[in-house]
Amino acid sequence: MTDLILYIANKNYSSWSFRPWIALTAAGIPFREELIPFGPGATHPRFRELSPTGKVPVLHHGQVRVWESLAIIEYVAELYPDARLWPADRENRSLARSISMEMLSGFRALRSACPMNLRRPVKAIPLPEGVSGDVARIETIWREMLKRSGGPFLFGAFSAADAMFAPVVNRFAAYDLVRDADTIAYTDAMRAHPAWRAWETAALAEPWIVPEDEA
Structure with a gap:
């Protein structure tokens, strides 16, 4: 191939x-x-x-x-x-694609106010209008999918849906946005995944600095 x-x-x-x-x-x-x-x-x-x-x-x-x-x-x-990038079960696959599309097209307030930055020290910021609503909706998605699957990832095994939400995991941590135990358990599972750790290790070693308002 x-x-x-x-x-x-x-x-x-x-x-x-x-x-x-x-x-x-x-x-x-x-x-x-x-x-x-x-x-x-x-x-x-x-x-x-x-x-x-x-x-x-x-x-x-x-x-x-x-x-x-x-x-x-x-x-x-x-x-x-x-x-198996997508769940094998048709209903789960439809849910995974739906929430992935929601991530693709939505949550603009969160993405604008809290750019991904794996080197950023954990620090809260004043939240512009809309960010809290985005955070709440994402937590609801995660809670519902994890309850349905039993975890540790949104559909049990790691899938494309987890990949689509991966940058949000960094945003929630870096900007100190969440307190819910279920949310934190999911973000911990994501950050422990070998693929996440490989990306993070490379990110932390990069020499380039991009201002947050440009990233």
Whole structure:
């Protein structure tokens, strides 16, 4: 099979890069990583050469180009059905896709106010309007899915849905946003996953600094 090449940006900051990377890594799917660090304005001239949006992540598979995190995950799930990126049960699979789409299209207040930053010391900030509502909705999703599956991940085993919410785990911790025991148990499980730890180790070793208002 032609090699999969996943182009990403800084591991410390790029939440959208994190999502397909942790999904593929956790599932044991072979791919080659190409990291291009952000330039001024959290962009880079090469991004435009690699992706029609001028953004990463983007997956190259021979002549095929797939951009946007969830589309990348879906494409690879079709290539590797035995990897079970999505839950095997049809109802669970529909739930996993629904909450993944909700993450893709929603929670803008949280994403804007609390950028992903794995090197950020834990510190609360004044929360703009909408952030508390986003946090509450995410906690509700997690609580319902974990109750349904029994954990430790949203659908029992690690899945694409966990990958889509992975940057939120960092946001909740870095900005000291949550107190609920079930939420914290889930975030602890996520942060203990070998794929998470591999990404975090690389992120902490990066030399690049990007201002929070650009990440």
